[in-house]
Amino acid sequence: DAHDAAHPAQTIANFAASDAWSCQFVGQWPAAKKEAIADLLFSQQAGPGGQPLGIGLSMWRFNVGAGSAEQGAGSDIQDEWRRAESFLQPDGSYDFTRQAGQRWFLAAARRRGVRQFLAFLNSPPVGLTVNGKAHADHDQTNIAPARYAALGTYCATVLAGLHQAAGISFDYLSPFNEPQWDWSGGQEGTPIRNAELAEAVRATSAALAAKKLATKILVGEAGKLTYLLEPADKPDRGNQVAAFFGDKSAATYLGATPLVAPIMAGHSYFTTSPAPAAVAVRRQLAARVAAVPGLTYWQSEYCILGGNEGEINGGPRDLGMAPALYLARAIHADLAVGQATAWQWWLAISPYDYKDGLVYVDQNKTDGRYYPSKMLWALGNYSRFVRPGAVRLPVALADSARAGQPLVSAYRSPDGRQLLTVVVNDADAPATVQLAVVGSKRRLGAGRPYVTSATADLTPGPALAAGQPLVVGPRSVTTLVSELR
Numbered sequence: 001d002a003h004d005a006a007h008p009a010q011t012i013a014n015f016a017a018s019d020a021w022s023c024q025f026v027g028q029w030p031a032a033k034k035e036a037i038a039d040l041l042f043s044q045q046a047g048p049g050g051q052p053l054g055i056g057l058s059m060w061r062f063n064v065g066a067g068s069a070e071q072g073a074g075s076d077i078q079d080e081w082r083r084a085e086s087f088l089q090p091d092g093s094y095d096f097t098r099q100a101g102q103r104w105f106l107a108a109a110r111r112r113g114v115r116q117f118l119a120f121l122n123s124p125p126v127g128l129t130v131n132g133k134a135h136a137d138h139d140q141t142n143i144a145p146a147r148y149a150a151l152g153t154y155c156a157t158v159l160a161g162l163h164q165a166a167g168i169s170f171d172y173l174s175p176f177n178e179p180q181w182d183w184s185g186g187q188e189g190t191p192i193r194n195a196e197l198a199e200a201v202r203a204t205s206a207a208l209a210a211k212k213l214a215t216k217i218l219v220g221e222a223g224k225l226t227y228l229l230e231p232a233d234k235p236d237r238g239n240q241v242a243a244f245f246g247d248k249s250a251a252t253y254l255g256a257t258p259l260v261a262p263i264m265a266g267h268s269y270f271t272t273s274p275a276p277a278a279v280a281v282r283r284q285l286a287a288r289v290a291a292v293p294g295l296t297y298w299q300s301e302y303c304i305l306g307g308n309e310g311e312i313n314g315g316p317r318d319l320g321m322a323p324a325l326y327l328a329r330a331i332h333a334d335l336a337v338g339q340a341t342a343w344q345w346w347l348a349i350s351p352y353d354y355k356d357g358l359v360y361v362d363q364n365k366t367d368g369r370y371y372p373s374k375m376l377w378a379l380g381n382y383s384r385f386v387r388p389g390a391v392r393l394p395v396a397l398a399d400s401a402r403a404g405q406p407l408v409s410a411y412r413s414p415d416g417r418q419l420l421t422v423v424v425n426d427a428d429a430p431a432t433v434q435l436a437v438v439g440s441k442r443r444l445g446a447g448r449p450y451v452t453s454a455t456a457d458l459t460p461g462p463a464l465a466a467g468q469p470l471v472v473g474p475r476s477v478t479t480l481v482s483e484l485r
Contacts, residue, residue: 001395001396002395002396002437005437007394008391009437010335010340012391012411013388014057014058014388015059017041017057017061017344017358018301018346022347023104023349024065025101027098027100027101027104028204028366036046039112039360042057042060043057046241049460050460051460055377056113056380056382058115059385060117062162063102065085066188067126068082069083071083071133071134071156075322076133079187081363083134083188084188085098087158094161096162107168110167110168115388119215120173122134122172122183122188123142123190124151124190129477135184137310138191141196142190145196147221148204149203149283151341156213157202161388165259172261178301179192179193181223197219202257208259217261218265219261222301227239241292263295264295268308268330273349279333282333283337284338286339292433297341299334299338300344301342303347306342315353321452321484323379328477329407330381332407335409336392345358358373358376358457360372362459375458380476380480386422390411390414407423408423408433410422418447419437420448420482421433421480423470434469435482437484442485443484444466444484444485450480454471454475
């Protein structure tokens, strides 16, 4: 496989996961356990023999709760693990001792070298919503236009307060999540139309600027990639690339609004199967984003959800390789076809019988066991080695390439000294990959593979001499770290 150094593709910003919703409890667990879980998620260190201690996530998504936890059963959210506390108190004051478990993970991430942080709202705080709840009625936007300025002030106050209380500056604020869905209970959320979202974002931009915050606003977080590209079945909540960035004459245009990040964020749910359809929508998305100067695309939330055309189901929990291989293929499609500059997972820690976690835990608020999954390590094949500032290099498969062949993507390290090649082999037979660099005077030196398989968790393998082919095992994800010289 030839890596094309002459035509670099996108620069990688980060790999991330979110603290929703388990960190509020797991962050209160005994120190040894929560420290071990934080190592799995954030550590860039290695143990004996070079074994990575964790997957080295480079960004952490912090959920700014709306106050359903304080409402208890009155929140209408039956599952306590899906409620969230709020810093904003009923009397209008702020209490930054709230969300203590989540704040523990925020600090734990920073101690382990995480340098990018994003704060996201699923719902405005209950004190600002139309119905006084953290979820909407039917498909009604749960914040009135008269409250947009107050929402902006709230966001700015929370960001400034967390900076003061926790010493963490948030690089990004995401004020709305999956606005296409109706969010009528079950978890915090609100629908919002594009026109409303644009007004609320402008108000939030002004509030951040007034507090002299440098935090950038992330727009979109579309519930499905098709809503970025077309009106689909939600015309006033779809076609979001055009609405917010592509059409300068649109009333919803945000491309010139201060502090709005030039990033279109969407979620890969419901579009990962079958493979030809997954490729088609991502090609279309990459082309649409590329047509807007300066715009990039983030895949900002994913887990294995729904039926996926019969290929894999969201339930039940499976700590093994089947979902890990499916996940690795999805990440490959988002990076290599969709040109995503960031790739972000949903629940870092899950108590559920579902394919929605990286680390799983007993559903116990004070203590319990934890279970790393192969999905954790497969994400690590990308996140641990492809660091912020790495550049993806297109890969041309050799003529011998055939259907069912491994998926290969490659990245030049930020310092230009290494080539990182990720090979996903979901076949039941091993495969051989011969690597070369074209379009550059530089050559590949020696390399070291890191393998995730039924028997390995990002485990280092024997060194590979320059020019030696890489043999990848069946049903495995392998990252080869090679010298570029």
